[in-house]
Amino acid sequence: MVSTLKVCFTTNVNASETAERRLLLRNSVRYRLERIVKLTGLNLKDYRVRLAPQLGLLVSSEERRKTMKLSTRNRLPGTITEVTKGEVAAKVSLRVGDNHMVALITRESVDELGLQTGMKITALVKATDVVILTDEGGIA
DSSP: OHHHHHHHHHTTSOHHHHHHHHTOOHHHHHHHHHHHHHHHOOOTTSHHHHHHHHHHHHHHHHHHHHHOOOOOOEEEEEEEEEEEEOSSEEEEEEEETTEEEEEEEEHHHHHHHTOOTTOEEEEEEOOSOOOOBOTTSOBO
C-alpha cells in the first residue's frame, strides 16, 4: 500500500493514472486508497492534509537509503539486459562482465526501482549454498 500511496501522491490522487503507473486495476487502487483513509482517518483529497504523509514518505525513503547497511561482500557491477514481469514476480537478466546472471525478484520491486533494459546496476550476491556441476554431470 505504501508504494501505491507514493505513486498516488505523484498523480495528485488520480486513481486512473495511479493504476496505469502501478499496472493495477483502477478498482484495486480505489480499494487501497479507501483502506488507507480508513486506517489513517486522513482526507487524501485535501492537499493540505496530504502534505504531512507525503513528506514523511519522502524523508523515510531518503533516510533508509542513507543509513542502510549491507553485509553483502560480492558486489558485481553490470547492466540489465532484460526484464520480464509476471503477475507477482519478475525475472531480471543481467550482464556482469562476460557472464550472464538472472535475478528473480518481486514485480513490485522492479516497479519501485524503475528497472529497465540498459540500466547500469550493481548485483549484490549473498548466497548460503553453492552447488557445483561438472561437465560429466557430477554434483557436489
